Amino acid sequence: MSFAYAVKQAFSQIGRNRIMTAASLASIIAILLVLGVFFIVVVNVNNMAEGVKKDFDQIQVYLEDNVDPAQLDVLQTAIGGIPGVAGTTYLTKDEALEQWKEKWGENADLLDRMDTNPLPNSIIIEVADLNEATSIVAAVEPMVGVERINYSQDTVDKLLSVTRTVQLVSLVIILFLIFISIMVVSNTIKLTVVAREKEIAIMRYVGATNWFIRGPFLLEGVIIGLIAAAISSALVGVLYHYFVGRWGVEFLLLVSSSFVDEWFLTENLLIIFAALGISIGACGSIISMRKFLER
Amino acid sequence: MIEFRKVSKSYGANIGVKGISITIDDGEFVFLVGPSGAGKTTFVKLFLKMVDADRGHIFYKGYDVTKLPPRLVPQHRRSLGIVFQDFSLLPKKTVYENIAFAMEIVQKAPRTIRRMVPQALDLVGLTKEADKLPNELSIGEQQRVAIARSIINNPDVLIADEPTGNLDPETGWEIMRLLEQINRRGTTVLMVTHSREIVNAMNKRVVAIKNGRIVRDEKGGLYHPEEDDDPVPRPKEGALSLQ
Numbered sequence: 001m002s003f004a005y006a007v008k009q010a011f012s013q014i015g016r017n018r019i020m021t022a023a024s025l026a027s028i029i030a031i032l033l034v035l036g037v038f039f040i041v042v043v044n045v046n047n048m049a050e051g052v053k054k055d056f057d058q059i060q061v062y063l064e065d066n067v068d069p070a071q072l073d074v075l076q077t078a079i080g081g082i083p084g085v086a087g088t089t090y091l092t093k094d095e096a097l098e099q100w101k102e103k104w105g106e107n108a109d110l111l112d113r114m115d116t117n118p119l120p121n122s123i124i125i126e127v128a129d130l131n132e133a134t135s136i137v138a139a140v141e142p143m144v145g146v147e148r149i150n151y152s153q154d155t156v157d158k159l160l161s162v163t164r165t166v167q168l169v170s171l172v173i174i175l176f177l178i179f180i181s182i183m184v185v186s187n188t189i190k191l192t193v194v195a196r197e198k199e200i201a202i203m204r205y206v207g208a209t210n211w212f213i214r215g216p217f218l219l220e221g222v223i224i225g226l227i228a229a230a231i232s233s234a235l236v237g238v239l240y241h242y243f244v245g246r247w248g249v250e251f252l253l254l255v256s257s258s259f260v261d262e263w264f265l266t267e268n269l270l271i272i273f274a275a276l277g278i279s280i281g282a283c284g285s286i287i288s289m290r291k292f293l294e295r
Numbered sequence: 296m297i298e299f300r301k302v303s304k305s306y307g308a309n310i311g312v313k314g315i316s317i318t319i320d321d322g323e324f325v326f327l328v329g330p331s332g333a334g335k336t337t338f339v340k341l342f343l344k345m346v347d348a349d350r351g352h353i354f355y356k357g358y359d360v361t362k363l364p365p366r367l368v369p370q371h372r373r374s375l376g377i378v379f380q381d382f383s384l385l386p387k388k389t390v391y392e393n394i395a396f397a398m399e400i401v402q403k404a405p406r407t408i409r410r411m412v413p414q415a416l417d418l419v420g421l422t423k424e425a426d427k428l429p430n431e432l433s434i435g436e437q438q439r440v441a442i443a444r445s446i447i448n449n450p451d452v453l454i455a456d457e458p459t460g461n462l463d464p465e466t467g468w469e470i471m472r473l474l475e476q477i478n479r480r481g482t483t484v485l486m487v488t489h490s491r492e493i494v495n496a497m498n499k500r501v502v503a504i505k506n507g508r509i510v511r512d513e514k515g516g517l518y519h520p521e522e523d524d525d526p527v528p529r530p531k532e533g534a535l536s537l538q
Contacts, residue, residue, distance in 0.1 A: 207372035
């Protein structure tokens with residue numbers, strides 16, 4: 001069937017149905033905005049969790065400042081002999097600072113403002129088997145020259161379980177919101193269908209094909225979905241940009257993990273929203289057209 | 296040729312048609328008479344495949360309509376023209392556009408549309424009314440537009456469901472002359488009617504349906520009032536409508 005005809009019809013339907021189109025656009029945008037917020041939360045929580053997991057298979061052993069190279073050698077050998085240890089790396093305080101700077105990215109200048117390096121020299125233990133982590137910690141703790149061990153399995157466990165909960169709840173809410181938007185679109189299109197009921201009936205009697213009848217309605221839904229997707233990704237992008245600008249540093253200091261890059265997120269959001277918008281629009285049309293899909 | 300072979304269709308407890316068998320040759324003019332709810336509209340809807348038969352076969356152009364797969368139904372309907380009692384014109388389209396619409400939706404080329412629509416308008420005598428909206432026309436003229444629309448795609452069969460039901464007698468005769476003219480061009484005409492005057496005057500084949508069965512099939516038949524307990528044309532009720 002002629003695609004141009006369907007596009008023309010779809011736009012003329014939207015034009016004739018301006019108020020309802022605006023209403024359903026507004027609802028879908030609102031829904032996509034909420035969805036976007038959840039998306040951002042999920043992505044950031046995931047990002048944070050990934051970072052935590054990466055630290056998880058490492059135990060940081062902070063050394064007292066007065067440990068000399070000979071002692072260090074003894075320590076490293078001793079630690080290396082503990083079952084479950086895959087390897088050890090010595091990290092000087094300067095190297096540690098460099099790592100922090102790298103991690104903090106553009107906020108690294110905060111670290112430059114400090115007069116002295118507050119970080120200790122440390123030995124990083126790579127854990128081969130996470131189940132042995134607790135016993136490794138117990139074995140290392142009493143050794144001479146060890147100031148403190150940075151390994152808190154409880155926190156890690158809690159964080160990971162919170163992450164899973166957040167992901168699950170968000171997924172449920174996202175699915176629910178998608179369902180609602182499909183209903184909203186389908187109601188809007190139903191109005192156009194009803195308004196054109198006579199026309200559609202004549203079309204069927206005269207022998208128009210199903211796709212010829214459905215095409216414009218399908219496109220109408222897709223167009224509504226796409227416009228909503230474009231507007232809401234822009235809005236979410238701007239809001240996130242503002243949020244990161246306003247709270248990014250605090251967030252970084254709080255959880256020592258930075259926000260997911262805004263452009264990366266907005267770009268992905270646009271793709272996801274566009275796909276969602278098209279699907280929501282198409283599903284909405286198909287539902288409202290069910291009556292005419294019989295044959 | 297149209298052949299109904301023992302076709303039955305019921306709607307729950309309501310009997311639509313019950314084991315109807317009939318053969319209509321190409322180029323015939325057939326009146327379908329009978330009381331409201333007798334099964335005339337079901338008969339027409341079965342042929343259009345707007346409803347599916349419970350039993351039996353409908354042969355037309357070498358295929359069985361009852362077994363037609365959905366994707367071929369539009370093609371089937373394109374060979375049939377339909378005129379409704381309520382005209383079913385689109386109120387926001389002009390006379391010309393209403394007729395052109397029937398061609399657009401079966402995707403005829405714009406050039407063909409520009410050539411054919413004036414011919415159809417000429418046939419029904421509405422050339423001067425091309426740019427008017429339906430509500431600016433008399434009801435007789437509206438029905439002529441509907442007829443022009445029904446024949447614009449050159450159907451082999453024209454189905455008219457009480458086309459004169461809403462018209463005064465004089466206008467009704469205008470429509471009948473038009474239908475007869477279309478019939479003389481070779482189009483089979485199948486007309487559902489309650490009008491005694493028209494049936495008696497036209498001297499055509501008359502098929503009477505009552506309680507879902509064919510009770511009479513007579514060439515050059517007359518209208519038998521006892522077969523119709525509801526001879527007064529009633530607007531729309533029971534007739535082939537768009538809903």
